[in-house]
Amino acid sequence: MDSSFWMIVPGNAALSALVWFVIAMPFLYAARTPVHELLHAIGLLAGAPLRASSRWLLGAARDLRERNRQVLLAHGREEAGQQIAREFERVSALVTRDLEGYPALQRRLLDEITRVEEDYKKCGEVPPPPPDWVDAVSAVANVKSGGGELVTRLLEEINRSIQAIHEKTLAEYRRAYEERHEILDGFMPFWRSLDKTLAQADRKMTSLTDRAAAIDAQMARFEQIVGNTDRAEHALTLSALTQFFVATLVIVVAAGGALINFKLIALPMSEMVGAGDYLTASLRTSEVAALVIIFVEATMGLFLMETLRITHLFPKIHALSDTMRKRMLWIAFTLLLTLAGIEAALALMRDMLIADKQALMQSLATTAHAAAAGDGWLARIPTIGQIVLGFILPFALAFVAIPLESFIASARTVGGAALVIAMRALAVLLRLAGAFVRQGARVLGTLYDILIVLPLMVERLLRDRRAPRPDPSPPVTTGLEAVERS
Amino acid sequence: MKRRHFGLGLAALAGAGCSDPRSHSQAVYMLVDTSGTYAVEVSKAQRIVNYLLGTLQPGDSLAVARVKSRSFSEKDIIAKATFDNRPSQANAQKRVFREQMEAFTRGAQGSAYTDITGGLIQGSMFLTETGAGHKTILIFSDMQEELDKVTQRDFPIDLKDIRVVAVNVVKLGTDNVDPRRYLGRLEAWQKRVEAAGAREWRVINDIEHLDGVLKG
Secondary structure (H helix, E strand, C coil): CCCCCCCCCCCCHHHHHHHHHHHHHHHHHHCHHHHHHHHHHHHHHHHHHHHHHHHHHHHHHHHHHHHHHHHHHHHHHHHHHHHHHHHHHHHHHHHHHHHHHHHHHHHHHHHHHHHHHHHHHHHCCCCCCCCCHHHHHHHHHCCCCCCCHHHHHHHHHHHHHHHHHHHHHHHHHHHHHHHHHHHHHHHHHHHHHHHHHHHHHHHHHHHHHHHHHHHHHHHHHHHHHHCCCHHHHHHHHHHHHHHHHHHHHHHHHHHHHHHHHHHHHHHHHHHHHCCCCECCCCCEHHHHHHHHHHHHHHHHHHHHHHHCCCCCCCHHHHHCCHHHHHHHHHHHHHHHHHHHHHHHHHHHHHHHHHHHHHHHHHHHCCCCCCCCCCCCHHHHHHHHHHHHHHHHHHHHHHCCHHHHHHHHHHHHHHHHHHHHHHHHHHHHHHHHHHHHHHHHHHHHHHHHHHHCHHHHHHHHHHHHHHCCCCCCCCCCCCHHHHHHHC | CHHHHHHHHHHHHHHHCCCCCCCCCEEEEEEEECEHHHHHHHHHHHHHHHHHHHHCCCCCEEEEEEECCCCCCHHHEEEEEECCCCHHHHHHHHHHHHHHHHHHHHCCCCECCECHHHHHHHHHHHHHHHCCCEEEEEEECCCCCECCCCCCCCCCCCCCCEEEEEECCCCCHHHHHCHHHHHHHHHHHHHHHHHCCCCEEEEECCCCCCCCCCCC
């Protein structure tokens, strides 16, 4: 079909369009009210469901957040309760271990104090007082000689005697003090022992005080959780987020270990199940067998951790009697040990297969043969390394159960919070889209009015002429507004 | 990429819950031309066989047959083996195979005529019997077929789902005079092979680069 059939003025598309527009203008003016109604209806039709969806999403997000909060607090309550119980167990162990010897300690202290008191009393014994005749001597000494030779000689004799007695008494006095000093010297070991015993008692009491402080802290946390406070919720969410990231990191590291493990046993497994069998287009049976072994090892590790009560993923295992649990523990450990042994053997076989393949390739090469690897201990290091790695990795993988439990526990909180955020974001987007659609309908109505501005101006002019003018500037309303008001 | 395939494969396995019934093994039938002037090239065939032995995996099959005046016979197969699924056993089989090939190259004798078509038919039958998923016929020859008057080979042959690779197609003295003879010879073989239903026709003259021999 000729594309210029619509042109009224041949060869001039712009002028033709203008003429068509002028012709169409009266019809557009006539259709103004229905078009405005149509645009308004479209705006409502598209905007209302969007707004309703947004409101529903916000409500659902609120409900979900509340539910997340309840779950989080319940989980936190349980965890805090367990920690408090654990603290009490520790205190109980401390009391049993340290304070059961307290009577003996007290007896020892009393004995030592009694002994020190006795010695102290011995120290308190004073030396004998000077004899009674000292006063008589003093009186004689005060007698005036008057220059008499007899008296002088008598006094000199008395003086000599007194000097001798004095020296003797002084010596006795010194000896008595020496004895007391010896007793005081004997105090020292008892004082030291006393000090040591008291320090020991103090240490034990301090340890008990620390535990009591820890219990106080846990109790405060527990009270906050029980009180459903925002602070407790915030703390629990942060804790879950940290746990989630740490657990993810550890699981990624463990996945790396599992990959190495897989590489170690995939090739030798082909010796057991065949290298030519495929389960899918790109998946060998030997690779699946290697994967299955790794998964079984991880499962055994999981059971081992469960039976050791390190993780709590399976309530049924925890509900088992101690005897049954111990049996299960030994079964899981034996299987893990066996699998580790098998892996070590497979790692050795891998090394042998690679060496065999290498020898074959060398014999097939037409170029000069490469120097054969020596048989020294250096050449055996990789082999030994592979064997050790094959044995250790299953046990290392067993510990993945711990971060796995943390991951599962925290994923609920993190996933719930992420879902709430996503729902809120979607609600905002829907609300924005609804507003955009409604405002878009208004804009389109205004654009329509701009298109038919000439007839509208004529209409206003005619209306102004007919109607009296009480108000010099009556408000101009668009057709869309008139429709909305109606 | 490989890991993604691995994961997808595992998911597919979990979904299907059964093994893949398709065969993923390869089977290679190599024709070695010992006729006329081409007999001197036999030592190169040993290198190609060594490459194949190093590349083929446990579960794959390999057969080497000579091209003589009439090649449609099991007696012309020099060595054949379907390698064990266990890598250690497969390596042992490869060593034996290599020794058989060495013995052949030491005592290879030329023939008066060159029956490539007969060898192709024999190879096609062998490959079909292996049930391998990927089948390849290697033709180590100058691709100049010469038949005696009695031998009949001018009939359609069946090479369905088989890759045909011509290796070390040397130029004859007459090709040097008129290269169109060489190109025409290769073109004629390509048409014939493709008409027989072959999956691919390929020519590899540089035996230092045999990477494309097994994978299309």
